[in-house]
Amino acid sequence: MKFSSIKPIAGTLIREIFAALLLLVGVSVVVFAVLSFAPGNPFSSILAAPGAGAPAITGKIWQYLTWLGHLLRGDLGHSTRSGLPVFDEVIRTSLYTLYLTIGAMAISLCMAVPVAIFTARRGMASATGWAMTILTYVFSALPAFWFGYIVIYAAIHRFGFFPLAVGGSTADWNWFYFFLPVLVLGFCSCGLSEMVRYLREELVRVLSQDYIRTARAKGVSVWKHAFKEGFLLPVTEIVAAKVPFILGGAVVVEQVFNWPGMGRLAWQAAQDRDFPLIMGITLMAALFVRLGSLLKQVVHIVVNPRASHRSE
Amino acid sequence: MSIKMKVFRQHTLRVSDYSQVPIWRKAHPVDLACVCYGLAVVMMVIVSYASGMNGWFPFDPQAIQMDLLNALPNTEGHLLGTDFMGRDIFSRLILGIQAYFLPGLLAVGIALALGSICGLVSGYRGGRWDAAVTYAANLVDSFPRLVLILLMIAAFKPDIYIIMAVVGLTHAPTVTSMIKSKVIFLKQQNFIEAAVSLGLKNRIIIAKHILWYNCRALLIIQATLGMAEAILIETSLSYLGFGVQEPMPSWGNMVQSGANYFLQGHFWPSTAPALAILFTILGFHLLGDGLNNILERKQGR
Numbered sequence: 219m220k221f222s223s224i225k226p227i228a229g230t231l232i233r234e235i236f237a238a239l240l241l242l243v244g245v246s247v248v249v250f251a252v253l254s255f256a257p258g259n260p261f262s263s264i265l266a267a268p269g270a271g272a273p274a275i276t277g278k279i280w281q282y283l284t285w286l287g288h289l290l291r292g293d294l295g296h297s298t299r300s301g302l303p304v305f306d307e308v309i310r311t312s313l314y315t316l317y318l319t320i321g322a323m324a325i326s327l328c329m330a331v332p333v334a335i336f337t338a339r340r341g342m343a344s345a346t347g348w349a350m351t352i353l354t355y356v357f358s359a360l361p362a363f364w365f366g367y368i369v370i371y372a373a374i375h376r377f378g379f380f381p382l383a384v385g386g387s388t389a390d391w392n393w394f395y396f397f398l399p400v401l402v403l404g405f406c407s408c409g410l411s412e413m414v415r416y417l418r419e420e421l422v423r424v425l426s427q428d429y430i431r432t433a434r435a436k437g438v439s440v441w442k443h444a445f446k447e448g449f450l451l452p453v454t455e456i457v458a459a460k461v462p463f464i465l466g467g468a469v470v471v472e473q474v475f476n477w478p479g480m481g482r483l484a485w486q487a488a489q490d491r492d493f494p495l496i497m498g499i500t501l502m503a504a505l506f507v508r509l510g511s512l513l514k515q516v517v518h519i520v521v522n523p524r525a526s527h528r529s530e
Numbered sequence: 531m532s533i534k535m536k537v538f539r540q541h542t543l544r545v546s547d548y549s550q551v552p553i554w555r556k557a558h559p560v561d562l563a564c565v566c567y568g569l570a571v572v573m574m575v576i577v578s579y580a581s582g583m584n585g586w587f588p589f590d591p592q593a594i595q596m597d598l599l600n601a602l603p604n605t606e607g608h609l610l611g612t613d614f615m616g617r618d619i620f621s622r623l624i625l626g627i628q629a630y631f632l633p634g635l636l637a638v639g640i641a642l643a644l645g646s647i648c649g650l651v652s653g654y655r656g657g658r659w660d661a662a663v664t665y666a667a668n669l670v671d672s673f674p675r676l677v678l679i680l681l682m683i684a685a686f687k688p689d690i691y692i693i694m695a696v697v698g699l700t701h702a703p704t705v706t707s708m709i710k711s712k713v714i715f716l717k718q719q720n721f722i723e724a725a726v727s728l729g730l731k732n733r734i735i736i737a738k739h740i741l742w743y744n745c746r747a748l749l750i751i752q753a754t755l756g757m758a759e760a761i762l763i764e765t766s767l768s769y770l771g772f773g774v775q776e777p778m779p780s781w782g783n784m785v786q787s788g789a790n791y792f793l794q795g796h797f798w799p800s801t802a803p804a805l806a807i808l809f810t811i812l813g814f815h816l817l818g819d820g821l822n823n824i825l826e827r828k829q830g831r
Contacts, residue, residue: 231663237668244669249681359811361762362786364804367792375793396743411815470766483677485770488680488688489666496684504672 227519234515237507245504246289248283253493289501294492299486304498307483312502315479318400318471319464319506323457325404326413330354331453334417336423345348354410362406366474369402399475407467408460417452424448448523458514462507552622553824555619561820568754568817571810572797578627589618591779593623600796613784613799614791622779623806629768629780633694634760638753645705647750652706652737653713663710667703675700688772690764697763701756708748716740747825751818758814765807 288294294304319472333354337347373379380398424430424447425440433443476482482497487495554562581587588609595616603611610620654661673681686692716722725735737778767773768782776783781803788800 223557241665241668241672244665245672248669248673252681252685354811355815356808359758359809360767360783360817361769361804363766363782363789364800364807367789367800371797373794378654403592411819415819462671462674465674469676469680470769473770482681488684488772491684496681500673500677500681503674503677507674508674 227523230519231516234512234519235293238512242501242504246286246501249497250285251416251498252422252528254278254281256493275372294498294501297492299495300490303320303391304494307495307504308403308480308498309485311478311480312506314477315465315468315481316405316506317396318463318468318477319477321396321400322403322408322464322467323460325401326410327453327457329357329404330408330410330413330456334421337414338418338421351414353431354414356411357405358407362402362470363474365406366399366402366471369398370418372475373398375424389497399471399477402474403464403467403471407464409463409473413456413460415448416456419447450521451518454514454517458510461510462503465503465506474493477499537811555825561823564816564820565824568813568820571813574810575627575631578624578631581624582628587621587624587784589619589621591617593617594776596742600791600799600820602798603802610802611798614787616735619784619799619802622676622784623803626779626781626806629690629774629778630761630764633690633764635759636691637694637698637701637763638756638758640695641701641705641756641761642749642753643701644702645752646709646741646745648702649706649709650713653710654717654736654740660710661703670700671703673700675763679763679767680772683772688767688774690767693767693773694760697760698756699754700760705749705752705756708752710743712745712748713740722792739742747821751822752826753757754814754818754821758811758818759812761807761811776785807828 292305294308297301297307300307333350337351340347421444424444430440430444435438465481468477468479469485470478471477472482473485480502484496484499486492487499581738588607595612598606598612598616600614601608601612601616601787605611608618608620608673610618610623613619613622648663648667652660675697678700679693682692682696693804722735722739725739732740764773764780765785768780769786771783771786773782776787784803785807787802788796788798788803792800
């Protein structure tokens with residue numbers, strides 16, 4: 219591949235990365251501004267001394283820049299409750315949440331994609347199509363906290379498919395034991411009906427286009443021609459769009475399953491008004507969302523290089 | 531002349547003017563069923579407020595009955611049983627509707643107002659305005675909703691109206707992008723061009739010809755979907771302990787308080803409100819999608 223052919227792609231990619239960085243800076247500004255305008259601070263409940271008065275706006279800007287400098291060096295301060303460094307805490311818990319998120323995404327895609335393909339090909343008229351569509355609606359309306367209890371009762375308490383508690387040492391962990399929270403999150407928190415609807419509409423739109431008809435007339439594989447436009451792009455689109463929803467749903471599911479992830483830590487931090495911790499978690503979550511979106515853009519550009527030509 | 535006109539008009543009405551056929555006659559029966567179910571769910575709000583004002587509850591929602599804890603449905607006249615303090619679940623479910631309705635309305639109002647203003651500005655003006663609005667929308671989209679709400683709770687206080695304002699803010703980008711694409715589509719249409727060449731003021735074109743005549747269906751649909759999201763957030767937060775606090779019933783804290791007795795085999799006190807949440811969110815989703823199929827498909831024809 220010559221450089222001249224990948225040059226527009228590279229240019230667009232660099233621009234996308236730059237846009238993502240700009241958004242992350244914006245996120246940090248918002249997080250900092252929200253907490254610096256908050257009444258009181260975590261220490262005001264410990265030290266009953268009267269506040270020294272809010273510093274002037276230039277002081278705030280200087281404070282922000284200092285904070286950003288520390289942030290870029292990986293120093294997010296220490297949790298006001300536990301005293302542990304926030305950066306390490308967030309990295310440690312975010313791995314658990316990442317596992318949960320990716321698993322939930324995989325499960326919801328495993329459910330949404332077959333239903334979408336089935337209803338796109340057979341139409342909505344068949345009884346199976348209707349049953350599956352209604353089921354996706356029910357799942358997307360199911361409250362995760364209650365479904366979590368049902369699953370715990372059925373799979374752990376009643377039938378004992380899974381152990382109730384896993385031993386403390388990592389040696390006897392089995393990743394299979396962590397299937398239940400992933401299952402609940404994948405079923406409940408992704409807006410399954412919305413996913414199916416979007417995937418189906420895109421697939422139907424692409425399958426009705428001229429080049430698909432041409433492919434069918436020539437006798438070549440329709441699937442091969444429809445794959446990129448009708449399947450790959452919508453799937454990456456929906457995956458990127460659902461990352462924030464799954465991260466939000468993870469807060470509830472981690473609470474139900476006592477999962478040592480970021481969402482549970484955020485809940486704890488919100489209760490304790492632990493400012494450094496909640497800042498770190500919010501930034502990390504925003505980073506996840508932006509990475510998902512960047513992935514979508516990369517797939518978009520690689521699959522459809524014309525888009526990068528057009529925008530230049 | 532006038533008689534001729536009249537005959538002509540009747541003829542078109544009966545035979546060929548499809549736009550004169552009422553909209554519910556053109557709709558698919560399944561969509562109509564979805565909308566009817568959704569409207570029934572919306573009606574429950576009126577039932578709740580009416581019975582709240584007139585005291586039409588079968589039992590007092592706050593009356594504690596310590597000799598009848600976690601009762602099954604239909605014991606001693608309790609239609610849906612009692613919770614862990616012996617309070618009547620059915621009455622509390624009815625009263626719990628009020629916990630989500632007004633806050634949800636606030637969220638929907640903020641989302642629609644902010645979303646349509648931003649969408650109109652970026653679609654109608656374009657250029658720098660569009661870039662600014664897109665940046666702001668992407669910025670809001672970068673935060674997972676529940677995490678942003680927890681940030682707000684840590685910063686301010688767990689007040690349901692602050693939370694719902696945040697929910698409205700985070701729903702606004704969806705509305706913005708829809709209104710924006712609609713405005714860009716409408717701007718190229720002949721009737722907007724005609725309105726401009728007739729010398730109509732910009733604000734009249736925007737408010738009347740774009741927003742009122744062509745975006746109201748979209749806004750109604752987004753309102754129902756936004757309400758569904760608000761209910762989900764409200765119940766989740768009540769479950770997490772940040773929403774409506776205990777003596778006042780909300781469906782989320784009813785599930786949460788019942789869940790303590792779940793593994794002892796008392797499923798019912800948490801299942802009843804969970805099913806209420808399920809059927810209500812389902813109703814708002816079906817209402818939105820049904821209205822979408824009925825109102826929006828028509829314009830593509």
